[in-house]
Amino acid sequence: xxxxxxxxxxxRIVQGLxxxxxxxxxxxxxxxxxxxxxxxxxxxxxxQIILDELMENPVMNEEIHKNLNIVxxxxxxxxxxxxxxxxVAEQNNYVxxxxxxxxxxxxxxxxxxxxxxxxxxxxxxxxxxxxxFIVPALYRD
Amino acid sequence: MDHRNVLHxxxxxxxxxxxxxxxxxxxxxxxxxxxxxxxKDNQIIGIGGIDDHPINxxxxxPKAKYQWIPNNxxxxxxxxxxxxxQGDLEPASWDEAMDLIVRKSKEVxxxxxxxxxxxxxxxxxxxxxxxxxxxxxRAGMKTHLLDANTRLCTATTEWCLIESFGSDGVxxxxxxxxxxxxxxxxxxxxxxxxxxxxxxILSRKKATGKPYLIVVDPRKTPTAREADLHLDxxxxxxxxxxxxxxxxxxxxxxxxxxxxNNHTLKLNDLKEEINKWTIGKASxxxxxxxxxxxxxxxxxxxxxxxxxxxxxGAYQSSDATATCLAINxxxxxxxxxxxxxxxPLHMAGQPSSSGNRTVGGVGTYPGNRNPNNPKHIQEIAxxxxxxxxxxEIGPNxxxxxxxxxxxxxxxxxxxxxxxxxxxxxxxxxRVRKAMEKxxxxxxxxxxxxxxxxxxxxxxxxxxxxxEGTMENADRTINVLRKAVEPPNxxxxxxxxxxxxxxRMEFKDKDGNPLIGYSTPEEAFEEWKKVSAGRPCDxxxxxxxxxxxxxxxxxxCTADNPEGKTRLYEDHHFHTAVDYCQNYGKNPYTGRPLSRxxxxxxxxxxxxxxxxxxxxGPTEKPREExxxxxxxxxxxxxxHTRTKTGRMPEMEEKAPKAFVEINTEDxxxxxxxxxxxxxxxxxxxVVEVPAKIGDTMNKGEVFVPFHYGNFEGEENSNDxxxxxxxxxxxxxxxxxxSCRLEKI
Numbered sequence: 001x002x003x004x005x006x007x008x009x010x011x012r013i014v015q016g017l018x019x020x021x022x023x024x025x026x027x028x029x030x031x032x033x034x035x036x037x038x039x040x041x042x043x044x045x046x047x048q049i050i051l052d053e054l055m056e057n058p059v060m061n062e063e064i065h066k067n068l069n070i071v072x073x074x075x076x077x078x079x080x081x082x083x084x085x086x087x088v089a090e091q092n093n094y095v096x097x098x099x100x101x102x103x104x105x106x107x108x109x110x111x112x113x114x115x116x117x118x119x120x121x122x123x124x125x126x127x128x129x130x131x132x133f134i135v136p137a138l139y140r141d
Numbered sequence: 142m143d144h145r146n147v148l149h150x151x152x153x154x155x156x157x158x159x160x161x162x163x164x165x166x167x168x169x170x171x172x173x174x175x176x177x178x179x180x181k182d183n184q185i186i187g188i189g190g191i192d193d194h195p196i197n198x199x200x201x202x203p204k205a206k207y208q209w210i211p212n213n214x215x216x217x218x219x220x221x222x223x224x225x226x227q228g229d230l231e232p233a234s235w236d237e238a239m240d241l242i243v244r245k246s247k248e249v250x251x252x253x254x255x256x257x258x259x260x261x262x263x264x265x266x267x268x269x270x271x272x273x274x275x276x277x278x279r280a281g282m283k284t285h286l287l288d289a290n291t292r293l294c295t296a297t298t299e300w301c302l303i304e305s306f307g308s309d310g311v312x313x314x315x316x317x318x319x320x321x322x323x324x325x326x327x328x329x330x331x332x333x334x335x336x337x338x339x340x341x342i343l344s345r346k347k348a349t350g351k352p353y354l355i356v357v358d359p360r361k362t363p364t365a366r367e368a369d370l371h372l373d374x375x376x377x378x379x380x381x382x383x384x385x386x387x388x389x390x391x392x393x394x395x396x397x398x399x400x401x402n403n404h405t406l407k408l409n410d411l412k413e414e415i416n417k418w419t420i421g422k423a424s425x426x427x428x429x430x431x432x433x434x435x436x437x438x439x440x441x442x443x444x445x446x447x448x449x450x451x452x453x454g455a456y457q458s459s460d461a462t463a464t465c466l467a468i469n470x471x472x473x474x475x476x477x478x479x480x481x482x483x484x485p486l487h488m489a490g491q492p493s494s495s496g497n498r499t500v501g502g503v504g505t506y507p508g509n510r511n512p513n514n515p516k517h518i519q520e521i522a523x524x525x526x527x528x529x530x531x532x533e534i535g536p537n538x539x540x541x542x543x544x545x546x547x548x549x550x551x552x553x554x555x556x557x558x559x560x561x562x563x564x565x566x567x568x569x570x571r572v573r574k575a576m577e578k579x580x581x582x583x584x585x586x587x588x589x590x591x592x593x594x595x596x597x598x599x600x601x602x603x604x605x606x607x608e609g610t611m612e613n614a615d616r617t618i619n620v621l622r623k624a625v626e627p628p629n630x631x632x633x634x635x636x637x638x639x640x641x642x643x644r645m646e647f648k649d650k651d652g653n654p655l656i657g658y659s660t661p662e663e664a665f666e667e668w669k670k671v672s673a674g675r676p677c678d679x680x681x682x683x684x685x686x687x688x689x690x691x692x693x694x695x696x697c698t699a700d701n702p703e704g705k706t707r708l709y710e711d712h713h714f715h716t717a718v719d720y721c722q723n724y725g726k727n728p729y730t731g732r733p734l735s736r737x738x739x740x741x742x743x744x745x746x747x748x749x750x751x752x753x754x755x756x757g758p759t760e761k762p763r764e765e766x767x768x769x770x771x772x773x774x775x776x777x778x779x780h781t782r783t784k785t786g787r788m789p790e791m792e793e794k795a796p797k798a799f800v801e802i803n804t805e806d807x808x809x810x811x812x813x814x815x816x817x818x819x820x821x822x823x824x825x826v827v828e829v830p831a832k833i834g835d836t837m838n839k840g841e842v843f844v845p846f847h848y849g850n851f852e853g854e855e856n857s858n859d860x861x862x863x864x865x866x867x868x869x870x871x872x873x874x875x876x877x878s879c880r881l882e883k884i
Contacts, residue, residue: 031459031756031757031758031759032756032759034729034756035867036730038729042732061508062737065735065737066737069733069738073735074732077730077732080865080867081730081731081867083545084541084759084864087568087571087864088823090863091760091823091824091862100324130545133513133534137285137533138538
């Protein structure tokens with residue numbers, strides 16, 4: 001598969017997963033949930049911008065660069081918020097375990113897909129050096 | 142003008158004759174008092190304040206007077222320990238311990254790369270140790286997993302300064318406290334956490350009636366009892382109060398239009414957020430009477446000079462960074478920064494936590510460099526003569542994230558230096574389970590709760606037995622001379638780190654040893670070159686000058702050899718895109734911004750107003766857990782009492798944990814003074830005696846966090862919550878829910 005197509009493939013999955021989580025919201029309305037929901041919405045929108053750009057002209061440009069940054073950094077920030085929201089929810093028995101596990105699976109899968117997109121991203125962007133400022137260290141394995 | 146006279150304080154064992162006094166600095170709180178160490182027969186036997194040191198003028202904090210006692214403690218470790226197959230720690234030689242550490246780190250690095258190893262250090266070490274940790278960590282181990290207990294202490298300071306002014310570094314200094322008409326102590330119980338600095342404020346107030354003191358704290362602390370205006374707001378509502386105050390300043394036009402127009406950006410974004418924050422709304426959320434909020438706004442809106450400090454009441458509460466940003470916003474609105482008696486003075490908790498941030502031992506890049514700017518990475522690569530691509534860039538991971546990584550088996554080698562996470566981190570049950578998984582090295586002079594899960598324990602030298610520098614809370618660098626040689630069997634942190642780098646065969650790109658220096662002073666000289674041209678430039682400092690001048694503030698250069706009392710006197714901020722320390726984060730979600738997003742704002746030397754959206758606490762009191770649990774420090778103890786627990790004078794003052802309860806709550810629950818009470822939170826239970834009075838408001842209780850290191854002690858962090866601030870990743874230790882049960 002062409003690098004751009006492969007990136008698009010993984011990003012579409014991430015977008016779908018983000019939508020799945022957003023569809024379940026609100027689960028336990030509080031400040032932490034609100035924050036990661038905002039990040040999911042932002043990520044979804046940025047992915048759409050990247051997908052549209054890739055459709056039009058599949059080369060790295062400023063818009064794609066900016067939005068890839070938002071997607072990767074937002075995923076890492078959102079996961080941190082989600083994990084602590086989940087811990088507090090568990091400690092307080094606010095949300096049932098199945099619901100929490102399902103949400104956690106979705107967050108894990110988003111990270112997995114973004115990690116899978118890294119190799120085609122190297123190719124697309126012109127090498128590891130060009131992408132390491134976009135992709136956080138823990139997504140580069 | 143400093144209104145204090147010299148007050149020489151000292152404590153010497155049995156008033157013995159002293160052979161010599163050696164120049165040093167107090168190794169406890171972040172004030173950085175000049176001290177001399179008393180030596181007799183090559184043993185440390187006491188301490189005295191330095192009379193002409195501008196920070197303390199001879200004074201010592203109560204704890205400081207006895208900080209030499211733990212050095213001579215009988216239960217000090219004098220040999221490394223290795224856990225044997227039976228699960229016991231047994232004595233080992235340095236070679237055996239270091240060989241094991243090297244073998245294990247090589248195994249993990251081979252299998253997992255840099256993401257499998259982490260160093261968690263301290264805010265009580267020396268700048269030279271931190272710099273070496275940063276260099277070994279980034280360029281040797283190729284990891285970005287460098288953190289420290291400064292995450293519990295000053296991480297929020299760093300982020301609020303970066304977001305507003307483009308770089309770390311507190312704008313004001315302690316000298317500004319002598320000039321300010323108004324001082325706002327926000328979540329800062331200075332009477333117990335910085336007693337010498339508090340004395341400086343009180344001496345002036347006694348002599349002149351100034352400053353007007355505003356204290357924001359839910360507790361009636363010793364600091365609050367001296368306030369002209371005490372705002373005892375509900376836990377978790379700091380930002381609600383500040384949003385209303387910001388709105389009042391704008392609404393009443395108590396703002397400096399020239400300053401705003403010429404030196405700042407983005408006030409309009411902020412106005413959109415704060416214009417809904419009426420005093421009435423803030424009053425409902427904070428529980429403060431409207432007139433108190435209005436008075437605070439008026440005082441802050443009309444004062445000609447203002448210093449605002451923050452500490453853990455701000456940093457360890459929800460909306461931590463946003464709270465500090467709101468304080469920065471107030472100073473920017475009023476143009477009260479970069480001139481005498483003015484500026485935010487976000488404090489540190491520990492004696493050198495600021496230094497760890499400055500030189501890059503805590504996951505920051507050395508010299509306030511930007512890990513997202515390739516040019517800055519290139520600079521570091523050139524300084525260290527390593528390949529740019531070998532430098533991991535981060536962003537750094539806080540300890541709470543690192544615990545997640547331990548739980549998942551991702552971190553397999555964890556090096557813990559001079560800190561005691563098995564008492565100090567929140568939600569202890571989880572911490573213990575997580576930290577039992579990796580190979581753990583603990584570097585500590587004593588057995589602690591954390592050594593219980595260590596695979597190797599290394600005994601380091603203590604204060605007075607090593608040389609180096611520390612950075613206090615107002616950018617002052619002080620030198621600490623070695624008073625005596627470390628005891629047999631003990632090595633300095635610096636020696637341990639350099640030895641580790643040698644054994645690991647870390648090399649630069651020409652095949653030379655990565656760590657080319659062999660003494661702390663040589664390390665400092667190398668660091669100075671790395672700092673050149675950066676906000677924290679220290680090229681004008683030498684060990685000799687630091688001793689002679691009783692400390693110097695950075696930046697200190699050939700052009701400015703006396704150092705800077707305050708930053709931004711020209712009102713030019715460190716926000717230019719290729720100079721700034723970071724492109725910042727979204728102030729609500731914490732998502733790091735890209736260069737493109739930062740460039741779109743084009744700050745180019747202007748300070749930035751930040752939108753301060755109120756979030757509030759995640760966990761709140763309710764029927765099952767109707768109380769707020771607050772935790773904090775006592776004047777008599779330091780952190781987890783590894784040192785102060787070995788000072789009989791301090792132990793006598795506060796030997797056990799307790800819970801402060803409001804009189805009406807105690808009556809309602811039929812709890813009597815001194816009676817043991819069970820406190821239950823969603824995470825854990827402790828049983829401690831009650832202390833009843835008016836310090837706490839109704840519905841709130843307080844437990845000091847110092848306890849849990851010694852057998853039979855109750856640890857407040859069994860109950861606290863492992864949630865962090867989205868920007869600074871500092872844990873929210875100041876408020877969680879709980880209930881009280883009469884036993």
